[in-house]
Amino acid sequence: MTRRYMHHRAELQMSPRRLPSKCLRARTVLLAAVVAAQVLHAGVHFTPDEYRSRRDALRARIDTVGLAVLASAETALRSGDVSYPYRQSSDLLYLAGITRPGTFLVVLGSPIDLGGRNVRDLLFIPPYSEMRARITGEAMTLQEATTVSGADTVLENGGLGAFLAKILAVKRVLYHSAFQPPFVVDWLNNRILFIERDAEKMLKEKFPGLAVKPVSPLVASLRVVKSHNEVAAVEEAARVTCDGVMALLRAAHPGVFEYELQAVLESTFRREGAQRTGFPSIIGSGPNSTRVHYDANTRRTQKGDVIVVDIGAEVDGYTADVTRTFPVDGHFTAAQRKLYTIVLEAQKAAIAAVKPGVHIRAVDKAGRDVIDRAGFKKYLTHFLSHSVGLDVHDPGLTGMGAGDSLRAGMVITIEPGIYIPAGADDVDLSYWDTGIRIEDDVLVTPDGCRVLTTGVPKEAEEIESLVGNSD
Incomplete structure (x- = not known):
């Protein structure tokens, strides 16, 4: 990595509020260039158009009154505060190209109006952290996620719960990715806690008439x-x-x-x-x-x-x-x-x-x-x-x-x-x-x-x- 590239990355990790207004346009141009370079290195074979095409193919398999929600893979703890190297869920990687944990993809069977825009899919990602960007280089901005995935709308993942509560009130079918793991063993009480089953049961109680189905078979049919x-x-x-x-x-x-x-x-x-x-x-x-x-x-x-x-x-x-x-x-x-x-x-x-x-x-x-x-x-x-x-x-x-x-x-x-x-x-x-x-x-x-x-x-x-x- 050249010194000039490192200097630009340091500038780009600054909050816009800390940059003079005349620098904002330059910052935007540099950001696009850096994201393009990152995409070329990490995903040279795939473009946002291909990810959009894959989501359209999934949409064609979803009821018009339904939606699909896919969660990223969980970070696996090795021991103490050390995790295993992260690898994204293959289904989410296939549909959006995002490699970060804490990401959720929503694909709608039919578009909705969101702030005056016709939206077919949404991506929810962790909030951008300048400290994390400085320490690990793994933080991602909303614009970077948009550039990689081509999603119609990218929001912070803190808003996912409120969005689902609102959209499930009008949708009749929910396809979701599998919980990993779907159950945990409570060895203290010699019992198994079925997290996925209980989550589906709570949803059906909260939204009577809602059908809940796995999304994996639909995505699998696309990946063959x-x-x-x-x-x-x-x-x-x-x-x-x-x-x-x-x-x-x-x-x-x-x-x-x-x-x-x-x-x-x-x-x-x-x-x-x-x-x-x-x-x-x-x-x-x-x-x-x-x-x-x-x-x-x-x-x-x-x-x-x-x-x-x-x-x-x-x-x-x-x-x-x-x-x-x-x-x-x-x-x-x-x-x-x-x-x-x-x-x-x-x-x-x-x-x-x-x-x-x-x-x-x-x-x-x-x-x-x-x-x-x-x-x-x-x-x-x-x-x-x-x-x-x-x-x-x-x-x-x-x-x-x-x-x-x-x-x-x-x-x-x-x-x-x-x-x-x-x-x-x-x-x-x-x-x-x-x-x-x-x-x-x-x-x-x-x-x-x-x-x-x-x-x-x-x-x-x-x-x-x-x-x-x-x-």
Whole structure:
């Protein structure tokens, strides 16, 4: 950051009352420039028009006498006065692009008059705090929120309660985002307090005749098929993820700890502009390779191990999801190579089946049949695909609002695997403690599909040649 930029930011954080009147116009111009720069850095793929279009699509699914209210994710307390790094609710991020906590979005089924303006949606955000802006840089003005989201009206969140009390008196249907969590455990009295259920009950008592419904299925139905810009975001996340895997492969050698490989991977993500991982990184070596969602990453690798890395960088809210399996010493054993070849053949068969109109279970079957014929049916313990996007397990397929048939614009994973733990009594012990999974992200196109994660190879010989090779 240049000194000039820092100087302008300091000026912009001053209250307008402290600026001479002749500076107000300059302040407004500078504010717009800084916000544009922030949006370009944090959300290069998305514009206010796209967020407006998404809200219009949601509005079309809401009763004209209804409204939807979506709350931001809560800040999660780690301990004392320290919180976990904040990540916005995916639905709110999808509809408004605002990354700050304490934000609420209201989408109206039909417009209302508000101060002489025709308003279709409102955004409520925390009051701007100059002190918070100086300390953390995380404060957002009403104008900044408007610039990012394109909302018709942006107000301070202290006014949300009064607004809802007034609008619910005339609206008949309320769609709302889920409470997180929907219940809490009162362990002192050995009971469960159902916060969401009780909140809905109170609303219905206060506004007789009001129907209260979840908004998540409606938003999920919009998120299934990705826009051109969303695909670009996933592709960028895929590029960064593949670069991370390549760096990890080159750093691998017997004796390295799983967490050391994780550090190589995730430092590459951050260096290349990813904001975070899309989910906890899985670096499973030896016996841990057979544990599908192992993410402790504490074991020291040994010669002869295979390592399963299942990881994803998150860029502009969108994550990739890639898995590669490799021998830590650069050479598959005969048993490991046999399993790897079977899994790779299964993945290729499943990818070949991907096209619009195909039932996702037919894709799963195409890959599963390869593993079944090879005699390892019982060691494939999961479905071969899921949607990916703002969440690593995005809405779609058998999830909310999508059905089971593929459509052009969907982004899915293809991830067959074989996992044979020690002690398996129907295979040779040379297969024990061997897990193999290969996963790629695949865009469904009008005439078939396109693999988005080609930045890291998956043929056995290519994988072997990369391990420990820093050239």
